């Protein structure tokens with residue numbers, strides 16, 4: 001079964017397109033978790049326990065794990081989410097020359113018993129950067145069972161610096177990226193990252209590629225347009241609308257997880273009002 005088929009089943013099972021972003025900024029973790037061997041893992045476990053009924057997927061951003069304890073926390077987190085039956089999308093934004101990209105793609109490999117031997121995380125999907133071109137993405141695109149979300153129009157204010165440049169005087173760069181990514185979708189495993197903070201671009205990308213599912217970040221802390229995220233983000237009902245800080249840091253102190261569960265449920269309800 002392909003990643004998007006599995007994702008579709010998960011969306012139906014929980015009636016939710018919410019992607020819960022697991023970005024456990026160490027500075028924002030509740031004080032009572034500080035003594036834990038791996039505070040980020042302790043935090044994520046309680047977030048997963050509280051939110052999984054509302055989560056179509058979990059999206060850990062690798063930036064929050066790239067140190068030795070972080071990798072351990074991430075491995076535990078991915079395995080735990082998998083145990084709850086929730087797909088995991090690694091927000092890694094990877095790409096490089098083929099020889100290096102093949103190493104990056106190992107993130108998707110099966111977990112082994114010995115992390116020191118460089119075994120993978122067994123994640124279900126990953127975000128990638130199209131700037132280096134198709135060959136840099138081949139090790140990801142060739143993984144038929146994994147989802148590959150190509151950055152298309154990012155949600156940050158500077159997303160327009162390059163992505164909105166006119167190329168060949170007729171199209172914006174992000175429009176070319178959408179079309180090329182669609183051509184790369186020979187295995188039915190390609191999606192796009194398009195931010196909710198630029199609803200006009202979101203609509204335009206949907207016009208260009210009617211069949212690609214989107215990961216739409218930028219709802220919540222970045223103030224993006226939740227209605228547009230649902231209206232344009234889904235293809236055949238499949239797609240993801242992500243919120244990270246708006247869910248995981250919805251509360252503080254001992255009951256942070258309860259607040260996160262409520263925030264995930266609230267976002268699910270808000271998004272579902274706009275689903276067919």
Ligand SMILES: O=c1ccn([C@@H]2O[C@H](COP(=O)(O)O)[C@@H](O)[C@H]2O)c(=O)[nH]1
Nearest residue numbers: 061154155195217220221222243244245
């Ligand atoms: O265009 C993009 C691509 C990725 N992101 C990532 O999504 C989350 C958003 O976090 P919030 O706390 O909900 O703002 C984070 O991991 C970003 O790096 C994005 O925001 N925009």
